[in-house]
Amino acid sequence: MSESPQEPGLEALPTASPEPVKRFSLQLIWLIPIVAAIIGGTLAVRTYLQKGPTITIAFKSGDGLEAGKTKVKYKDVEVGLVKEVAIARDTTGVIATVELKKETTPYLVEDTKFWVVRPRITGGGISGLSTLMGGSYIGVDLGRSKHPQRTFVGLETAPAVAVDVPGSSFLLHSPDLGSLDVGSPVYFRRIQVGQVVSYELDKDGMGVTFKVFITAPYDKYVRANTRFWNAGGVDLTVDANGLKLDTQSLMSILMGGIAFQTLDENGGAPPTDANTAFTLFANRDEAMKNRDTISQSFVMIFKESVRGLSPGASVDFRGLTVGEVSGIHVAHDPHTREVNMWVEMRIYPERLRSRVIGAVPTPQEYRAVLNEMVANGLRAQLKSGNLLTGQLIVSLDYFPNIPKAKVDWSTNPPRFPTTPSSLVELQATLMQLVKKLEKLPLDETLTDVRRMVQTLDATLKDAARMLQNVDKNVLPEIGMTLEEARKTLDEGRKTLSAAKQTLSADAPLQQDLRTTLRELGRTAQSLRVLTEYLERHPESLIRGKQEDTP
Amino acid sequence: MHDAPVTAAARGLLVCHLCGLLCRRGHGNITPHCPRCSTPLHLRKPNSTARSWAYLLAAYILYIPANVLPIMETSSLFGAQADTIMSGVVYLWYSGSWDLALVVFIASIMVPLLKLIALTLLLISVQRRSTWQPLQRAKLYRIVELVGRWSMLDIYVVAILAALVQIGALATITAGPGALAFGAVVVLTMFAAMEFDPRLIWDPLTERENEP
Numbered sequence: 001m002s003e004s005p006q007e008p009g010l011e012a013l014p015t016a017s018p019e020p021v022k023r024f025s026l027q028l029i030w031l032i033p034i035v036a037a038i039i040g041g042t043l044a045v046r047t048y049l050q051k052g053p054t055i056t057i058a059f060k061s062g063d064g065l066e067a068g069k070t071k072v073k074y075k076d077v078e079v080g081l082v083k084e085v086a087i088a089r090d091t092t093g094v095i096a097t098v099e100l101k102k103e104t105t106p107y108l109v110e111d112t113k114f115w116v117v118r119p120r121i122t123g124g125g126i127s128g129l130s131t132l133m134g135g136s137y138i139g140v141d142l143g144r145s146k147h148p149q150r151t152f153v154g155l156e157t158a159p160a161v162a163v164d165v166p167g168s169s170f171l172l173h174s175p176d177l178g179s180l181d182v183g184s185p186v187y188f189r190r191i192q193v194g195q196v197v198s199y200e201l202d203k204d205g206m207g208v209t210f211k212v213f214i215t216a217p218y219d220k221y222v223r224a225n226t227r228f229w230n231a232g233g234v235d236l237t238v239d240a241n242g243l244k245l246d247t248q249s250l251m252s253i254l255m256g257g258i259a260f261q262t263l264d265e266n267g268g269a270p271p272t273d274a275n276t277a278f279t280l281f282a283n284r285d286e287a288m289k290n291r292d293t294i295s296q297s298f299v300m301i302f303k304e305s306v307r308g309l310s311p312g313a314s315v316d317f318r319g320l321t322v323g324e325v326s327g328i329h330v331a332h333d334p335h336t337r338e339v340n341m342w343v344e345m346r347i348y349p350e351r352l353r354s355r356v357i358g359a360v361p362t363p364q365e366y367r368a369v370l371n372e373m374v375a376n377g378l379r380a381q382l383k384s385g386n387l388l389t390g391q392l393i394v395s396l397d398y399f400p401n402i403p404k405a406k407v408d409w410s411t412n413p414p415r416f417p418t419t420p421s422s423l424v425e426l427q428a429t430l431m432q433l434v435k436k437l438e439k440l441p442l443d444e445t446l447t448d449v450r451r452m453v454q455t456l457d458a459t460l461k462d463a464a465r466m467l468q469n470v471d472k473n474v475l476p477e478i479g480m481t482l483e484e485a486r487k488t489l490d491e492g493r494k495t496l497s498a499a500k501q502t503l504s505a506d507a508p509l510q511q512d513l514r515t516t517l518r519e520l521g522r523t524a525q526s527l528r529v530l531t532e533y534l535e536r537h538p539e540s541l542i543r544g545k546q547e548d549t550p
Numbered sequence: 551m552h553d554a555p556v557t558a559a560a561r562g563l564l565v566c567h568l569c570g571l572l573c574r575r576g577h578g579n580i581t582p583h584c585p586r587c588s589t590p591l592h593l594r595k596p597n598s599t600a601r602s603w604a605y606l607l608a609a610y611i612l613y614i615p616a617n618v619l620p621i622m623e624t625s626s627l628f629g630a631q632a633d634t635i636m637s638g639v640v641y642l643w644y645s646g647s648w649d650l651a652l653v654v655f656i657a658s659i660m661v662p663l664l665k666l667i668a669l670t671l672l673l674i675s676v677q678r679r680s681t682w683q684p685l686q687r688a689k690l691y692r693i694v695e696l697v698g699r700w701s702m703l704d705i706y707v708v709a710i711l712a713a714l715v716q717i718g719a720l721a722t723i724t725a726g727p728g729a730l731a732f733g734a735v736v737v738l739t740m741f742a743a744m745e746f747d748p749r750l751i752w753d754p755l756t757e758r759e760n761e762p
Contacts, residue, residue: 013563013572013573013574014571014573014585015573015574015575015576015585016564016573016574016575016582016583016584016585016591017583017588018576018580018581018583019580019581019582019583019590020580027597027600027604029604029605030600030604032604032608032738033604033605033607033611035608036608036609036611036612036734036738037607037611039611039612039615039731040612040614040615040731043615043727044614069631
């Protein structure tokens with residue numbers, strides 16, 4: 001009843017073929033979560049292990065820094081990422097929180113440097129161009145120190161020299177910065193061997209200390225007696241030696257630079273340690289001067305002008321520079337009531353005598369020698385060092401016929417005797433000459449001369465006028481006269497030829513003349529007779545001829 | 551008695567999944583096989599809950615790296631960038647495309663998570679032989695099955711971009727490790743849903759009704 005009509009149908013269904021249950025069935029399916037766990041765990045562990053240190057870097061500005069985007073690169077390889085950029089608590093700058101890769105951990109030490117790489121165009125070149133396209137990044141120079149550090153102060157510009165470049169650093173002291181800057185080249189024999197890494201004002205404000213880095217093969221040429229000088233720009237000097245132009249290279253003209261050279265190259269001065277301090281000289285000459293250890297100051301009193309003499313002018317003994325002028329002052333002498341020029345000089349006695357006497361003389365010996373020299377006529381004199389520029393030098397020389405003098409050792413500094421310069425003597429002589437000339441009655445002479453000249457002038461004027469007259473009147477007349485004379489002469493010639501004809505022997509005129517002359521002779525004879533008669537008988541003029549009365 | 555549904559299991563009947571032959575189970579501690587095609591026959595999917603749990607656990611584990619690790623790595627002239635799903639959503643939200651952000655958030659974060667939770671809920675309720683809201687749970691299971699394949703949107707996007715944007719130095723997009731994990735999560739949840747036997751939802755109900 002309860003059976004449904006299909007009930008028998010169920011019985012007709014085939015029975016499933018039975019097979020024994022497998023006792024052991026491995027639940028392979030659980031491998032899947034295990035594998036997933038392993039993968040997930042590995043990822044988690046790797047992420048944790050790869051998580052590097054987080055550091056903070058303080059920058060002056062957040063220019064180019066972007067949280068989550070700006071990368072940290074070492075040698076152009078990404079080593080970290082800026083996670084956060086925040087304003088510093090004292091609002092003086094920004095603080096970038098940077099997550100670095102784990103490998104950098106041992107290098108996060110004191111001297112590790114960070115800076116923002118931006119495109120920069122300087123005299124020396126262009127850098128960071130890639131940041132124009134890819135955006136700024138933080139450059140890092142891993143340090144070598146052993147003291148770990150997690151907070152850094154970012155540099156404004158990239159350090160000039162990476163830490164891993166072999167070479168040495170040296171310190172240079174200079175009175176001022178000159179035209180130098182970070183990155184200015186350092187030259188050795190005009191090869192660029194390094195550059196200025198940094199500079200800072202001395203704590204006392206009295207000078208500037210440069211740090212220069214010289215790369216490896218060249219740093220061994222820096223020795224204890226190496227001289228550094230500022231080789232930047234164009235060094236144009238006009239001194240008693242004339243005009244001098246000194247430059248290193250075109251780049252150093254633009255950017256400034258430092259050059260160095262070692263005095264006494266063959267000398268055995270050992271190479272110096274890094275970070276040794278040197279003096280940076282203003283120019284090569286100053287740098288290469290012999291550094292005289294012994295110097296003696298003297299003061300010289302000149303009564304003449306010291307125009308053209310400047311501190312640093314050389315003191316020369318017969319052409320050999322033995323010292324230099326160290327100061328020039330005006331001094332009033334209360335005893336003589338004179339205002340004189342005090343010139344201080346520094347003499348390096350070693351220069352005078354080092355080749356002659358082996359041992360360095362004691363001050364007493366030296367003093368005795370000098371006294372003797374002065375007694376023999378050694379004097380200081382101002383001399384023109386350069387006629388073109390008018391620079392003066394102090395010259396020491398012997399003057400045989402000179403009033404006696406000696407070094408006054410009692411004053412400090414000792415006083416060295418001087419003699420007026422030959423130019424001054426010449427000037428004095430000239431002055432006397434001029435005075436004599438002045439005494440001459442020059443004025444009167446001049447008046448006479450002037451008057452004479454005036455007269456001469458008038459005369460000349462007259463003469464000129466006369467000549468004009470001659471030109472105007474006489475010359476035409478002379479011309480006419482000449483013309484007439486010519487005519488006269490012509491006529492004369494004609495007359496003469498006529499006369500010649502007339503006078504020739506056979507000429508009728510001649511004949512006639514002769515006859516005439518004969519007639520004239522007779523006439524004269526008759527006239528004589530008449531005259532004689534008249535003398536004898538003057539009354540005949542009235543009475544007429546008387547018959548000869550016997 | 552008449553209200554209680556008659557199940558094949560109660561009558562000792564089995565149907566072959568492969569050839570569809572209906573047969574009786576027979577007696578004894580045996581593993582029945584289809585008399586026609588000799589496929590092993592089960593009243594319910596064997597070890598359904600355990601397998602489902604295994605897939606689900608694996609999916610849970612991989613869900614973490616899928617969201618933490620970058621799924622897409624973009625490198626271009628303007629630098630390299632790695633994006634996780636969440637950073638993409640945040641980027642879209644802040645760049646104004648909140649609708650897109652919502653779509654990505656729902657499709658790539660919410661749906662896988664809800665799927666995991668739904669499957670967990672189903673498995674726990676089945677294990678506890680709960681009779682609570684069987685109809686709703688069945689509906690939930692249907693939704694999980696349906697939605698499963700659509701969670702791969704992110705993977706599709708990454709795959710297409712990685713294939714298209716390969717312009718050498720200018721721009722390159724590659725799939726990150728997160729994409730792998732994310733894909734694994736989606737596939738594993740699909741497997742978990744597949745392994746789950748929805749008939750188990752109804753079994754406790756039948757039993758309870760068969761009891762006096």
